[in-house]
Amino acid sequence: xxxxxxxxxxxxxxxxxxxxxxxxxxxxxxxxxxxxxxxxxxxxxxxxxxxxxxxxxxxxxxxxxxxxxxxxxxxxxxxxxxxxxxxxxxxxxxxxxxxxxxxxxxxxxxxxxxxxxxxxxxxxxxxxxxxxxxxxxxxxxxxxxxxxxxxxxxxxxxxxxxxxxxxxxxxxxxxxxxxxxxxxxxxxxxxxxxxxxxxxxxxxxxxxxxxxxxxxxxxxxxxxxxxxxxxxxxxxxxxxxxxxxxxxxxxxxxxxxxxxxxxxxxxxxxxxxxxxxxxxxxxxxxxxxxx
Amino acid sequence: xxxxxxxxxxxxxxxxxxxxxxxxxxxxxxxxxxxxxxxxxxxxxxxxxxxxxxxxxxxxxxxxxxxxxxxxxxxxxxxxxxxxxxxxxxxxxxxxxxxxxxxxxxxxxxxxxxxxxxxxxxxxxxxxxxxxxxxxxxxxxxxxxxxxxxxxxxxxxxxxxxxxxxxxxxxxxxxxxxxxxxxxxxxxxxxxxxxxxxxxxxxxxxxxxxxxxxxxxxxxxxxxxxxxxxxxxxxxxxxxxxxxxxxxxxxxxxxxxxxxxxxxxxxxxxxxxxxxxxxxxxxxxxxxxxxxxxxxxxxxxxxxxxxx
Numbered sequence: 001x002x003x004x005x006x007x008x009x010x011x012x013x014x015x016x017x018x019x020x021x022x023x024x025x026x027x028x029x030x031x032x033x034x035x036x037x038x039x040x041x042x043x044x045x046x047x048x049x050x051x052x053x054x055x056x057x058x059x060x061x062x063x064x065x066x067x068x069x070x071x072x073x074x075x076x077x078x079x080x081x082x083x084x085x086x087x088x089x090x091x092x093x094x095x096x097x098x099x100x101x102x103x104x105x106x107x108x109x110x111x112x113x114x115x116x117x118x119x120x121x122x123x124x125x126x127x128x129x130x131x132x133x134x135x136x137x138x139x140x141x142x143x144x145x146x147x148x149x150x151x152x153x154x155x156x157x158x159x160x161x162x163x164x165x166x167x168x169x170x171x172x173x174x175x176x177x178x179x180x181x182x183x184x185x186x187x188x189x190x191x192x193x194x195x196x197x198x199x200x201x202x203x204x205x206x207x208x209x210x211x212x213x214x215x216x217x218x219x220x221x222x223x224x225x226x227x228x229x230x231x232x233x234x235x236x237x238x239x240x241x242x243x244x245x246x247x248x249x250x251x252x253x254x255x256x257x258x259x260x261x262x263x264x265x266x267x268x269x270x271x272x273x274x275x276x277x278x279x280x281x282x283x284x285x286x287x288x289x290x291x
Numbered sequence: 292x293x294x295x296x297x298x299x300x301x302x303x304x305x306x307x308x309x310x311x312x313x314x315x316x317x318x319x320x321x322x323x324x325x326x327x328x329x330x331x332x333x334x335x336x337x338x339x340x341x342x343x344x345x346x347x348x349x350x351x352x353x354x355x356x357x358x359x360x361x362x363x364x365x366x367x368x369x370x371x372x373x374x375x376x377x378x379x380x381x382x383x384x385x386x387x388x389x390x391x392x393x394x395x396x397x398x399x400x401x402x403x404x405x406x407x408x409x410x411x412x413x414x415x416x417x418x419x420x421x422x423x424x425x426x427x428x429x430x431x432x433x434x435x436x437x438x439x440x441x442x443x444x445x446x447x448x449x450x451x452x453x454x455x456x457x458x459x460x461x462x463x464x465x466x467x468x469x470x471x472x473x474x475x476x477x478x479x480x481x482x483x484x485x486x487x488x489x490x491x492x493x494x495x496x497x498x499x500x501x502x503x504x505x506x507x508x509x510x511x512x513x514x515x516x517x518x519x520x521x522x523x524x525x526x527x528x529x530x531x532x533x534x535x536x537x538x539x540x541x542x543x544x545x546x547x548x549x550x551x552x553x554x555x556x557x558x559x560x561x562x563x564x565x566x567x568x569x570x571x572x573x574x575x576x577x578x579x580x581x582x583x584x585x586x587x588x589x590x591x592x593x594x595x596x597x598x599x
Contacts (some may be wrong), residue, residue, distance in 0.1 A: 050416070070420070070421075070594075071423075078416065083598075085412040086410070086413055087410035088410075101314075101319070102314060103314070
């Protein structure tokens with residue numbers, strides 16, 4: 001059984017369509033990156049997964065209906081929203097007491113151990129902590145919960161580089177320790193791409209790209225084309241072309257690597273470049289495909 | 292090999308049936324109420340401060356106590372009783388007033404504040420249902436605050452009795468006198484029943500209404516809670532020249548009207564609530580039914596309403 005299963009998932013706010021009949025499936029044990037521009041529907045989708053928003057269509061998370069069974073579901077799902085949501089008045093020790101009091105899968109000693117590695121003191125209030133520390137605190141709590149699914153919505157938004165790095169490092173360490181499913185929505189693609197197993201692009205409420213990272217690496221090639229081979233290269237139907245340090249960089253989908261090697265330097269595109277390529281192709285579709 | 296197969300069977304049962312570390316409803320409710328007390332320290336600090344201020348004032352006035360008692364002894368027994376009883380009655384009154392004010396302000400913010408500061412996203416990320424959260428919040432004005440007021444009143448009255456009898460003994464008067472005029476056990480019992488029945492159960496629909504508005508309003512919940520009923524009252528007065536709505540609200544706020552003995556002024560007996568009369572009053576049950584409706588609405592709204 002898939003961890004998350006959506007059929008015709010739809011959500012509208014007035015005349016705005018946030019999710020437009022989305023079908024998706026996330027298998028157990030995957031780390032899925034949900035990438036999309038602002039307003040693409042990422043937060044709406046994640047909120048639907050954790051029962052924070054109503055929706056049309058069918059949605060099952062760990063076999064449950066999130067909207068009607070949120071409290072039951074939350075025993076097995078952890079969620080970090082895209083805004084700082086820890087109550088500012090609460091003390092760190094109170095937060096640990098509370099979560100230990102209501103959450104059957106919370107391991108307090110694990111959270112305390114994780115906090116000991118940070119500069120966070122148990123008697124501090126959340127409002128006294130820096131933004132990075134609040135995220136570390138939230139992560140320490142979430143990691144101490146033995147959940148089957150972790151949903152992260154822009155978890156590192158507004159953090160400095162060191163905190164972002166520390167965040168994803170501990171996320172990966174935790175993931176390797178015990179296999180659980182992770183869904184992370186973010187703009188900071190380059191920071192997550194090396195930990196993802198699955199990649200999904202979402203735009204204007206639709207899933208426009210959905211592949212395993214293995215397939216991405218096998219299927220997509222970026223070629224730094226020799227100036228004299230540019231004509232041949234363009235005839236192979238690149239899905240995107242950009243200029244970098246005076247040379248053309250062409251992105252190909254499913255073209256034989258041997259064939260590409262003759263055109264110039266071949267490499268695997270970064271998720272960011274792939275994202276730009278897919279998005280601009282979509283954006284230009286009404287006028288015809290980009291050469 | 293035996294152990295491993297047993298372990299597997301065990302884990303299977305564990306994940307399939309009720310989780311081994313399942314947390315009882317009572318425990319989740321306890322922590323939900325506790326966290327309300329952490330967030331809203333005024334729930335106990337305000338009554339504590341009110342009792343403290345009253346006690347300080349009472350201690351400063353103690354110098355005049357022997358003189359007042361001597362003067363009172365010349366009066367008729369009933370007036371004598373009232374004179375001695377008065378401060379003990381007043382401390383109860385002050386704490387009740389404080390308790391109601393705290394309850395009103397608490398309710399107005401309870402389901403509004405968590406949406407405004409986005410902490411609702413955290414509270415909803417733990418396995419606590421909306422119904423349990425709203426129930427925990429409703430228990431603060433309906434149960435917790437009346438009990439806090441009761442405990443503090445009793446403690447304050449006890450301190451006042453001890454100090455008064457010491458002062459009276461020091462000036463050669465009968466120190467047992469205050470204890471007979473203010474029988475602590477009976478006084479506490481009257482106080483407790485009044486707080487639990489009137490401030491808890493009778494006022495419950497008012498708190499339910501405030502919680503409902505708190506869960507619904509996108510801005511200024513206090514105005515939304517107060518203005519519509521007031522507007523309905525005004526419209527009724529203008530359109531039909533009647534004041535049923537006003538009378539109804541007044542009766543609710545005034546406790547069970549009609550049972551207070553008049554003519555004696557304000558005193559302890561006034562607070563005594565005849566239990567059978569109270570429990571058979573249709574108003575009580577209509578009010579409780581209304582409370583249930585309001586709270587149900589608040590639960591539904593908490594589920595639907597997102598952050599502001």
